[in-house]
Amino acid sequence: MSHTDFEQLAACAARLQREFVAAVDPWKGSPFAWMRTLQASPRGKAGKGLVECLLKHRGYTVGRASSSEHDLTVDGARVELKTLTLWEGHVYKFQQVRDQGYDVLIGLGLSPFDAHLWAWSKEELKRHVIGKLTQHAGRAGSDTAWISVDPRAPDAWMLDSGGPLSAGLARLEALLRASG
Numbered sequence: 001m002s003h004t005d006f007e008q009l010a011a012c013a014a015r016l017q018r019e020f021v022a023a024v025d026p027w028k029g030s031p032f033a034w035m036r037t038l039q040a041s042p043r044g045k046a047g048k049g050l051v052e053c054l055l056k057h058r059g060y061t062v063g064r065a066s067s068s069e070h071d072l073t074v075d076g077a078r079v080e081l082k083t084l085t086l087w088e089g090h091v092y093k094f095q096q097v098r099d100q101g102y103d104v105l106i107g108l109g110l111s112p113f114d115a116h117l118w119a120w121s122k123e124e125l126k127r128h129v130i131g132k133l134t135q136h137a138g139r140a141g142s143d144t145a146w147i148s149v150d151p152r153a154p155d156a157w158m159l160d161s162g163g164p165l166s167a168g169l170a171r172l173e174a175l176l177r178a179s180g
Contacts, residue, residue, distance in 0.1 A: 030112040036085050047083020047108050048072065058169070060176075069101030074172075077179045082147075083108045092116065094147040099130045104175050106168075107147065116151045117168025118161045119175050128157045 027033040035046055048071055052062045055074055063073040070078040080102040082094040092109035105125060109116040120129075129145045149155075151163055162168025 027112045032110040048081055051081055067101055075176050077104055077176050078102045080105045086111045092149045097129055097145040103179050115165045117165050119168055119172035120161055121175055
């Protein structure tokens with residue numbers, strides 16, 4: 001292929017790209033856009049880093065997990081963390097929610113230019129999610145659940161659990177006070 005052929009092919013690709021790629025990328029310029037390129041495990045680590053940084057900045061004592069059944073400790077409470085970016089349809093789906101050794105589950109949802117946070121006690125999850133909103137079909141899938149949240153219209157049981165980042169952090173603070 002000559003240099004001119006390559007240039008022609010690149011020009012064709014640029015024209016075709018407009019047909020296949022959305023004209024306006026809502027994530028363009030977002031501080032969280034890079035996280036969308038990560039697979040689940042690295043995204044979880046990055047989310048953990050974001051939450052650790054934010055909570056330390058707010059004066060919390062954040063430590064390592066004492067077991068594989070939670071992700072970190074915050075002021076002594078065992079905390080599980082789920083991080084994800086907004087799905088199509090303007091919803092967050094926190095996946096792989098299990099009945100494990102944690103006191104609080106934090107759901108961090110990242111939108112292009114906004115962030116949401118929910119904090120749920122283990123008891124709330126047992127009442128509304130675990131064993132009820134199974135992620136996979138059949139008996140083998142009954143130990144994993146997921147939480148689907150439209151931040152514009154959360155389910156009634158979630159109304160006091162957070163939403164906007166500031167509300168989620170206030171809820172987390174209340175749960176940490178109650179558990180400590």
